[in-house]
Amino acid sequence: MENQGGDYSPNGFSNSASNMNAVFNNEITGRSDISNVNHQTGTPRLVPETQIWSMPVPDQLMTMPNRENTHMTGSTVGPNIPINVAYPNTIYSPTEHQSQFQTPQNRDISTMMEHTNSNDMSGSGKNLKKRVSKACDHCRKRKIRCDEVDQQTKKCSNCIKFQLPCTFKHRDEILKKKRKLEIKHHATPGESLQTSNSINNPVASSSVPNSGRFELLNGNSPLESNIIDKVSNIQNNLNKKMNSKIEKLDRKMSYIIDSVARLEWLLDKAVKKQEGKYKEKNNLPKPARKIYSTALLTAQKLYWFKQSLGVKASNEEFLSPISEILSISLKWYATQMKKFMDLSSPAFFSSEIILYSLPPKQQAKRLLENFHATLLSSVTGIISLKECLDLAEKYYSESGEKLTYPEHLLLNVCLCSGASATQSIIRGDSKFLRKDRYDPTSQELKKIENVALLNAMYYYHKLSTICSGTRTLQALLLLNRYFQLTYDTELANCILGTAIRLAVDMELNRKSSYKSLDFEEAIRRRSMWWHCFCTDKLYSLMLSRPPIVGERDMDMLTDQNYYEVIKTNILPDLIDKKEDLDKITDVNSALNVVVNFCQHISLFISYYVSKLVSIESKIYSTCFAVRSTLDLSFDAMLDKIKDLNDSLNNWRDNLHVSMKLKSYKQYLSVLYAQKSQENPALSFEIACSRVLNCHFRALYSKVILSMVTTSLLIDNERLYKGSRHDIPQLFILFSSQYLNASKEMLQLFQGINYQAHMYNEVMYQFSTAVFVLFFYVVDNINDLKKKGEVKEIIDILKKSYDRLVGENDEQLLFDNVKWNTLIVFYSHFLKYVLQRYHALNDSTSIFDSKPYDETITKVIMHSRKIKDETVDQLIMSLKSYGSLHSLQKGNEADLADDGLNTNDISSEDFAVEAPINLFGELSVEILKLLKSHSPISNFGDLSPSSNRKGISDDSSLYPIRSDLTSLVYPIHSSDTGDTLSSDLETPENSNFNSDSAIKEDFEAFRALLPLGKLIYDRDYSFVNTFRDYE
Secondary structure (H helix, E strand, C coil): CCCCCCCECCCCCECCHHHHHHHHHHHHCCCCCCCHHHCCCCCCCCCCCCCCCCCCECCCCCCCCCCCCCCCCCCCCCCCECCCCCCCCCCCCCCCCHHHCCCCCCCCCCCEECCCCHHHHHHCCCCCCCCCCCCCHHHHHHCCCCCCCCCCCCCCHHHHHHCCCCCCHHHHHHHHHHHHHHHHHHCCHHHHHHHHHHHHCCCHHHCCCCCCCEECCCCCHHHHHHHHHHHHHHHHCCCHHHHHHHHHHHHHHHHHHHHHHHHHHHHHHHHHHHHHHHHCHHHCCCCCCCCCCCCCCCHHHHHHHHHHHCCCCCHHHHHHHHHHHHHHHHHHHHHHHHHHHHHCCCEEECCEEECCCCCCHHHHHHHHHHHHHHHCCCCCCCCCHHHHHHHHHHHHCCCCCCCCHHHHHHHHHHHHHHHHHHHHHCCCCCCCCCCCCCCCCHHHHHHHHHHHHHHHHHHHHHHCCCCCCHHHHHHHHHHHHHHHHHCCHHHHHHHHHHHHHHHHHCCCCCHHHHCCCCHHHHHHHHHHHHHHHHHHHHHHHHHCCCCCCCHHHCCCCCHHHHHHHHHHHHHHHHCCCHHHHHCCCCHHHHHHHHCCCHHHHHHHHHHHHHHHHHHHHHHHHHHHCCCHHHHCCHHHHHHHHHHHHHHHHHHHHCCCCCCCCCCHHHHHHHHHHHCCCCCHHHHHHHHHHHHHHHHHHHHHHHHHHHHHHHHHHHHCHHHCCCCCCCHHHHHHHHHHHHHHHHHHHHHHHHCCCCCHHHHHHHHHHHHHHHHHHHHHHHHHCCCHHHHHHHHHHHHHHHHHHHHHHCHHHCCCCCCCHHHHHHHHHHHHHHHHHHHHHHHHHCCCCCCCCHHHHHHHHHHHHHHHHHHHHHHHHHHHHHHHHCCHHHHHCCCCCCCCCCCCCHHHCCHHHCCCCCCCCCCCCCCHHHHHHHHCCCCCCCCCCCCCHHHCCCCCCCCCCCCCECCCCCECCHHHCCCCCCCCCHHHCCHHHCCCCCHHHHHHHHHHHHHCCHHHCCCECCCECHHHHHHCCC
């Protein structure tokens, strides 16, 4: 049955106004309901004159079953004719109402009968759009009302309107099947032949038995009577039982068709309604209020590490190497900061500024060459070697030409970085750098680095308030890189903020500022802005701080911008034919050209890094912004996280073949072998290091995104039922994702030829992967189901450790406190993990921890030596300024020469409260503490204890959970009511039977750390440490 206007009752029968009027008229005219021959007992039948059954009929007459009180409305529509049939108990003469019908010409097979009386006919004669008994395929599909077929166009009005063919294939197919079924099962051989002849008769096929008021389309009355008699005889002899079944089947089919159509409409409406509902953010549940952080190592996490492994050592023994390396690093940093604050201003003698002396000219040039060689792998395009050497020539020239303040700042920063780079180079044989007679000692290089840095800080303070041009911006970006590698990211972020402010003042974030520049100067300024933007996003994720500049604040580094730069300035020099140039219409085709030229490989790689940086920016705004859990609902956050995860996967999948991990070495080796370069081996290594830096950065983003997602899911268990996401699937996806990404980072590291000056920038990402895997092993080392996986991860950690320190520990000792601290933590964690693993799985052999203890001792001794040398430099500088004598007034201690002997200083020489304060004047007590080897304990002049975080107030990111994905340890929660889970109660710490005992033990554990906090988390956080002082 066709639902053409939505006015069918649930049983599938028409309840239109015209049909109901017909029923009513039949009742008042006194017509009998049904003939006696059609009465059946015990068989479901249509309720007479209250339900109307209608169906379209094809162009040939079909043998009709006995359908009580059934009527059809139709019109002549060419080959397919809808017929309305009513079944009264009396047959009216076809000539009585013949005048009411109009017979078109050439009508050979159509007959129309209506079920209304004369009064109804007068009402239906108005210009109303009648609904026919069968709808065409188009109207049926669209669920719209179909009307009579126009005789000229052979189409209904809807098909004419939409210019579509008007066909009735669907209904014809149903009726053909019905005819075959009725003829086969219900007709006698004679009747079958009679029916067949009736069907083949085009005139007879237009007649229907038991009709109400009807008129034939031709005026042949005997023929009409003959047709009626034949049809009546056939109907009277049909099997009544089968007739009833056919009716029931027809009703069911009609109801099914109508229900499916309605169901499709309801589903579509429900989907749209749900989509609109989810847009109403205020009505959706919000996640638990929490500001997430990228922190990984905290005091709480160290305590959990010890308790979960069941370490039998005491808290003092477990924390001894960690506390010692942190105390040494803290003293070293405090000494450096006092030098910057108190000694970076030069002395005034006879109204003349006296700066620290720089090394001789030839030594300075060698340092600049080393600096530029190590610079190429990271800060590219900012300064060329020629610019560095020209500055040195100008500074050492005898013409008396003086450098400007920005040039002084740039030269001193380059010399400082060059001295630091040379120290790492002379530790091994560098095959890429030329040799000469200049072979400085480590002490000489440290002295040059120190004085050049103090000079640079003097000029930095002079130029940090106003914009003086590109020279200042170049120097600030190089100084930022030096501080990030040598000191900490927090200090480097301050320098970067100044650089970004000056870059914005120069309008480097706008395309319009580049129009009047030549290509070389435009590329250099573009490169400086690229470094500002990308480094800002990297520091944002590392420090969990909002970025300084956003994408909305610039129109640079977009796809269109890259395309315009390449198409306008680069491609004309590479492509001669204008036709070939015109074929390049987008950024991808432009990049496919420039990638084949070595001189443009930096621009090519910068494009993919820019795309990755945009994803990093969205990760911060979605997961780590202050208002993330306030403005976004739980499901909305998950939607954005899934999109970000897809973006990271797409970024990796869409990389050019020269950037993919499986093929980048082969591609770049072929490229640099074909092109003439001054040093192809060095260029190849630098290009490879840049590609690997991109992948380390992408994997780090995936680890951070995955861990914060699992933490979000654990923190919002109450919202699982109301979420439209598949929570278990998401949890499994992201839990396995950060684990796999961490393993991939360590496997990448094992395959590189590690050189400190090339891969220093990936050490933060590398450290992240190391500690994530350590915590995963600790979390699952007692799980027998994950025994194989734990063993695999331990093997990866051990191989990476061997690769890090090098063969025969050749890379073990560096004059870098960040490197030394990483080695101590790595060795300390690996020792206890291996010890626990051997105890659980190999009771026959005894684990030998002596090699790791020896390594830790070597690194601590070397770090102590670095700290002592730095304090000695401070004392020598004080002597040169004449400030040392004023410090000794009122003190018995003699600091001249070797008077400050470390061996003569003990912890009893110091006051109870911590004397270190960066924001006060130097004193003898401070110098004694800095030179001593005594640890720095938890002193009383920190911020009030009420502001300190308890054991449950940890913000570390690694989500520790049980097998039921519930809280195991509230290390990721800010709810102070959470406590340690019983999963932590191993046999070694089973005496922890109360929350108060756990909290007391943790407070005693934390008090053993310097200043009562963990100041190292893959990078030092010195600035926050000293900021806590009142």
